[in-house]
Amino acid sequence: MSEHWYDRPLRIAALQCDFEAGQTLEVADKWAGAGFNVEQLFHPMADSYSALFDIEHHAEILSDYLARAQQNNLRIILYLNVHILGPTLASHWEDWAQRAVDGSCPKQYETYYVCCVNSPWRDHFFSVIDSLATFDIDGVFLDGPIVISGGCFCPHCQARYTSKYGGDLVDGEHQSKFIGESLHEFLRESYSRFKQHKPDSIFYINLPITASQAKYLSPVDQLPYNDLVGNEGGFMFYEPPRDAYLWRSSITVKLLEALAPDKPRVNFMAADQKPWSWYIHTPAETRLCIASTVANGANIWYGLHGDSSLLDTPGGKAATELMRFLATHESYYVATRSAARVAVLYAYATDYQYRVSSETSDFYGDAAEKSELYSGNFTEALHGFCDVLSRSGIPYDLATDLDLTADRLAGYDCLLLPTCACLSDESVDAIREYVKNGGAIVSSHDTSLYTESGEARTDFALADVFGARYAGRIMPYKNFNYFSICSEHPLVDHIDIPLLPAPESVVDVTPAESANVLAKFHAVQAGRYVPLTEPARPAIIHNRFGSGHSLYLAGTFGEMCAHYAPPEYQQLLKNAVAYFSEKSVSLQGAIGNVEVSVRRQHKRLLIHLVNYAGLPPRPFTAIAPQRGLQLVLPDAGAIEAPRALVADQVCRYEVHGNAAIVNLPELRDYEVIVVEQP
Incomplete structure (x- = not known):
């Protein structure tokens, strides 16, 4: 199978609003300098905290930004909001918004109406997709679609349901099936239209991967319309962080790989501690989320929900430092497979x-x-x-x-x-x-x-x-x-x-x-x-x-x-x-909370160590370094001297029969041990 450009490691940046005060083009320079190689482009088309391309208003700025991005070797994936009606489209709410069974129009984020894929909004969106044919973008990302709680009962859904199944949608026994089919048809048509013009570009959505997220259309049914699979496993915490599940990013990425092992994967990480858009995660939490993501074989999406000056905060600088490390060592993250037993x-x-x-x-x-x-x-x-x-x-x-x-x-x-x-x-x-x-x-x-x-x-x-x-x-x-x-x-x-x-x-x-x-x-x-x-x-x-x-x-x-x-x-x-499991790689000497991920790359074994030994409560502000650690490789065979990428040093090791014991340098928050098996 031929390799697509998006099969290489992606370090995706995003600015999910526009408060740049006339400095829009300079954002591309900032991303490139920070180690990113892709931008999921939102801010030049920002409509408050929504964005949907409009060729009449955005053609010039998009062309200018694409030129600036190309100068920085930065690929551009265009963000398209397909779940809310932003301020510019809000005037269409009576005809385009989803309606509850009582006729009301619930709002997302307590602010925006939710667009319905069976309303005339659908044709408007398809015209947006078609209008992108002449722009040199590398792909599109669809943020949505979603369905309001209980389902949509707008006149367009009512009419379409009656035409398809007969009877009334309110009492219809096929309601869930109808909603699933509506979503499926929308995704299929969107994907087909885009690929007709740009067959080599990437198309993906904000993929629901659990039953509570994918109530009407299973993740598997949506996979054909995703060249890359991604989920918001890095949007944290919303609730009090002291109660947050420690391994959220890891679980998300592992499930994405289980669902689509042959597709590239991405974990969407909000730079900010949810629900505060301008309050950036601590450096420790930032590094742990990014490290867990890449350690488990996925790409990282790092999104700001304020202005680009947030990159200069301690959390933003921590993200930049790790992105530059990933860029320098990119070859170790290409085409890896899990070697877990x-x-x-x-x-x-x-x-x-x-x-x-x-x-x-x-x-x-x-x-x-x-x-x-x-x-x-x-x-x-x-x-x-x-x-x-x-x-x-x-x-x-x-x-x-x-x-x-x-x-x-x-x-x-x-x-x-x-x-x-x-x-x-x-x-x-x-x-x-x-x-x-x-x-x-x-x-x-x-x-x-x-x-x-x-x-x-x-x-x-x-x-x-x-x-x-x-x-x-x-x-x-x-x-x-x-x-x-x-x-x-x-x-x-x-x-x-x-x-x-x-x-x-x-x-x-x-x-x-x-x-x-x-x-x-x-x-x-x-x-x-x-x-x-x-x-x-x-x-x-x-x-x-x-x-x-x-x-x-x-x-x-x-x-x-x-x-x-x-x-x-x-x-x-x-x-x-x-x-x-006698052949499982094991870690000895740790005080605990070290996530271990083992990936294989041809004749190379990559052991990622992510140190979650943070000082409670969360959010963590400090990680306890761990010393005297040893990796036991039960089935190592002949190996070359292992190397620690973060510490930038060769590790001492001993061979006992077919097994190897590797002595590790001090583990701070993240390390990668490279074991060549010639």
Whole structure:
């Protein structure tokens, strides 16, 4: 396959408004000097905090800016807002805006009407796309489209629905399908029109990647219209930062790679600490977000929501410093693939049907809907497992249940299934075959107890793999109950206290005769200040299935990791990875919170280390340096002396058989260890 220009590393700058006071063209000079090689161009066409090209008003400034950008070797991707009506278009709101079922027109950001893809705005936008044919731009980015909560019931949607399905949209049983089809048709037509004129240019959107973001049209259905996949994983924090999930950027980028491994990826990072547009992130938070993004194989988009002088703030200078490092060492970020031996399953069937949580976002809002029919929480379980792996320095990927096969899983030694309650029969078969062929799974709570449509099964679909059958009830365990280890095994090594806090929801199971019960839940206590109860039901079950292994955790262990972070839970998962994945790269000597990402590039191994050992609370203002670290490469083979790119030095190392131990320099916030394997 021929390489596109956008297959190379992209350091994308954006200025999401225009307060430059006649200095518009000089912004291109600033970006180039700061190490960026692409601009997602917004500010010359800015309509307050919206932008949509108008050839009558913007042709001259766009031409001038393109010329200035070319002088700086800066590629230009034109920003096109397709989710709100900016001030210039606001006068069309009665005919173009989305309407709720009561006829009102809700506003985005409490300011702007939301445009409807079935209204005459659609034709206006297509005329914008067509007008770009004569300009030497390198691509377009569509910020949207979105759908207001509950869906649009404007006259145009009503008429189109009736024409397509008959009946009234308000009572229509096909409403969700209709909305999805409307979005799909809009994206398809937009992509087709643009590519007709500019087949080699890039086209992409602000891609929704979770069920709460992609309620009407799945991410997979939108992939054909994205030459690059990107999401706002770096827009932080909106809520109090002390409560923010530490690995948000990493999770976003890993999921993008799982969805589209053969497409370039980008993490959109707001330079500012949301929701304050002129309040720039601290240098520490800035470096961590950018480093986590590129460490996991994605490009970075860095957007200012004030004027370009914000580049001169401490946070802006930190971004510039790291961009220049990435530019200098660009060759190490080209065409890398993950070399992780561990994966966590992002079960979309569960995400769409089960109880989940969502974080607030500018673009996607806070749209998670929680069902009380289920006892776990998929998002929290996923975050809990990923938190343990990241804090423990264990390299891992996300895998999805979209077209899941045993062959797709074969490259992993261990697959974690955090409260993956809803799974299709096809996904279950793939997981079963994977374990039968020698893989290992670590599953929690009600994994596989529901179909992909959310209907309860009478037993776990993976009961034979778990070595456990569902006994018919899920029990609430208040947060003063316990479980205890009852069998010696490497999987429960280094857990040296007699009683451990039980998760708050427990699945009653019957173990198979062949299974090994490693721990038991104690009977439910009446209160916290009562005599201890006796062990009553299995908590942790190890089972051999075919050539592989299963470790089943009969409760909301992932959610417990997210809420309470018991050190023994972390030790349990670390034990599982060590036992099931002997070839995983590991980090020794760290105090914790070092994210490790292992990427392969031809005969070169790249180990990225991102030090999240910040001094709380967030936002971090300082990172604790870590010393005396060692990387263990179990399957290194013959290697040349490893090099540390940030420290700019060769690392001492020892070879023991086929393994290598690399002594690392002091780790501040970010390091890349380059291991050549000739």
